[in-house]
Amino acid sequence: MELNLERVCVRIEGRPILSDVVLSVPEGSFVGLVGPNGSGKSTLLRTVYRSLKPSSGVVRVGPDDVWQMSARVAAQRTAAVLQDASATVGLTVAEVVALGRTPHLGLFDRESAVDGDVVTESMDRTGVLAFADRAFSTLSGGERQRVLLARALAQQPRLLVLDEPTNHLDVRARFELLDLIGELGTTTFAVLHDLDLAVRSCDQLVVLDAGAIAAAGPVLAALTPVVLREVFGVAASVERHADGVVRITYEAKPLAD
Numbered sequence: 001m002e003l004n005l006e007r008v009c010v011r012i013e014g015r016p017i018l019s020d021v022v023l024s025v026p027e028g029s030f031v032g033l034v035g036p037n038g039s040g041k042s043t044l045l046r047t048v049y050r051s052l053k054p055s056s057g058v059v060r061v062g063p064d065d066v067w068q069m070s071a072r073v074a075a076q077r078t079a080a081v082l083q084d085a086s087a088t089v090g091l092t093v094a095e096v097v098a099l100g101r102t103p104h105l106g107l108f109d110r111e112s113a114v115d116g117d118v119v120t121e122s123m124d125r126t127g128v129l130a131f132a133d134r135a136f137s138t139l140s141g142g143e144r145q146r147v148l149l150a151r152a153l154a155q156q157p158r159l160l161v162l163d164e165p166t167n168h169l170d171v172r173a174r175f176e177l178l179d180l181i182g183e184l185g186t187t188t189f190a191v192l193h194d195l196d197l198a199v200r201s202c203d204q205l206v207v208l209d210a211g212a213i214a215a216a217g218p219v220l221a222a223l224t225p226v227v228l229r230e231v232f233g234v235a236a237s238v239e240r241h242a243d244g245v246v247r248i249t250y251e252a253k254p255l256a257d
């Protein structure tokens with residue numbers, strides 16, 4: 001489902017954190033949210049997965065305002081993969097992934113065979129089926145991220161949002177995780193710190209700077225040398241190479257302050 005933010009503002013303790021943010025994540029696309037530290041990326045994402053209500057403006061998933069729907073309906077549409085995995089304490093991998101079914105169960109429902117199949121399929125797609133009976137806490141960082149993605153897939157979301165999904169992963173695990181996300185075909189909006197990964201993996205980028213949109217659009221159009229210089233403070237350019245992969249080339253000499 002398409003995600004749209006319409007003039008979203010967030011103020012915290014009187015301080016503007018997001019100012020008039022307008023953005024669109026088209027159905028089926030993988031859009032990366034990038035920007036310097038403290039630019040408001042996580043705050044913006046929180047307004048989408050219903051953790052922080054905007055001070056003004058509208059967040060729409062599909063045609064509907066997420067802040068006008070119940071938390072349960074919102075969770076049937078949107079799954080979030082976050083850094084905080086505190087809800088997983090003491091659970092096995094299969095139990096963590098099964099939590100993804102919660103928004104689809106009635107108050108007194110027990111998990112059905114269909115739910116079990118969805119959980120198994122989600123673990124299979126993310127390559128964690130072999131760990132199903134392991135305690136989640138015993139997994140490596142990369143394995144955990146894949147389990148959290150499996151939990152999100154078990155939610156059968158129409159929109160997937162992720163905050164720094166590649167944090168703490170080694171270089172190969174980063175590529176593998178983003179490739180996997182790209183292959184899902186689910187509408188995806190992800191905060192990504194690593195610009196090299198973002199340009200390689202995303203269809204479009206949204207660049208946030210001091211709580212406002214500095215640029216947005218297809219990767220090569222959004223991340224111009226001017227944006228790289230003015231927002232990120234680096235002298236660099238982005239190009240699609242002969243192998244079809246988009247890469248950033250940094251100048252040897254850093255910019256003077």
Ligand SMILES: Nc1ncnc2c1ncn2[C@@H]1O[C@H](COP(=O)(O)OP(=O)(O)OP(=O)(O)O)[C@@H](O)[C@H]1O
Nearest residue numbers: 012013017035036037038039040041042043044193
């Ligand atoms: N609950 C809060 N109370 C006060 N200030 C906050 C709160 N949440 C966020 N902020 C401030 O809002 C600004 C944006 O924070 P946010 O975490 O959204 O940035 P970010 O772009 O995700 O940063 P990073 O790349 O460092 O993770 C920061 O200055 C932060 O200190």
